Amino acid sequence: MVLRCYFSVDVHGNTIVWRKWINAVNVYKANVLILSGDLTGKAIVPIYDKNGYYEAEFLGRKYIVNNNEELKKLEEQIENVGYYYKVMTMKEAQEFAADEKKLENLFKELITERIRKWMDLLLEKVNTKEVIAMAMPGNDDEFWVDEVIKEYADRGIIYPLDKIVELPHGYEIVSNDYVNPTPWKTPREVDEKRLEKMLEEKIKKIHNMEKAIFNFHPPPYNTKLDLAPKLDKNMKIVYVGGKPLMIHVGSTAVRKMIEKYQPLIGLHGHIHESYASDKIGRTVVVNPGSEYTEGILRGFIIELDENGIRNYWKVEG
Secondary structure (H helix, E strand, O other): OOEEEEEEOOOOOOHHHHHHHHOHHHHOOOOEEEEEOOOOOOOEEEEEEOOOOEEEEEOOEEEEEOOHHHHHHHHHHHHOOOOEEEEEOHHHHHHHHHOHHHHHHHHHHHHHHHHHHHHHHHHHHOOOOOOEEEEEOOOOOOOHHHHHHHOOHHHOEEOOOOOOEEOHHHOEEEEEOOEOOOOOOOOOEOOHHHHHHHHHHHHOOOOOHHHEEEEEOOOEOOOOOOEEEOEOOOOOEOEEOOEEOEEEOOEHHHHHHHHHHOOOEEEOOOOOOOOEEEEEOOEEEEEOOOEHHHOEOEEEEEEEEOOEEEEEEEEEO
16 A cells, blocks of 8 residues: 655645645545644734625725625635635724734634634545544644644544654654744744754654654754745845845754654645755655645645655645
């Protein structure tokens, strides 16, 4: 039996990308689906109820719709760039803007609703008795997201952060969601020393390092996987010769663990710009990158048999 794994990351609330990931079972004949990190989106678009028509503005454009059919299409359009939406009056919008806790609760409600929708869609389209399917949060995701995913554990969707996931042929996946510090101070980031300790605690549960898969959200430092534009003190991209100045921003702790233990493969994400593969010693490392705002799914197919990696390659669509 050959395991054909489809690995992707960083969907950030985009339902089109999630649907494409699910459809990798049909398109690429995948029998293992892995979605690792940053499931949630970053913004809510208010759709104003104007008593007879609806109005919204996002991505620099104003939209006016006149009936429920047009409203549904607008909602889908917002969802398919990774945003959330809420129909409300102008007064309600002002109330949300003035009350941080109320806005936070709205985010939680909308994110929970979409993740449940995604999990239900996965179960509808994929036979989880035949296909191994796992999904986990990343550094951008709030901690209550985990509990939503865990609701589906007894229905065949694997939440991998609290266990070693065993695959056929003796492969073992160890997963971690935390990243090294970022300028955005996201929910799941720690300094490199603490991250190293966190990873060591999980790695020691692996039985056979030759068949170990490190599913760590941040990429290893100083590879093709961790290049991102340098930012100045005002969080603006630094340009040199008209092009963004790219620097290495990955994790030294992740690299140290890969160098020390030499697993079979490292699955990483987090840095959207670095759609690449590389090697650290004997270990193959990959990062599918992300173009979720364009509705593009990027991924890696990794084929495994009883002897190791048969092949791996990048795909997008």
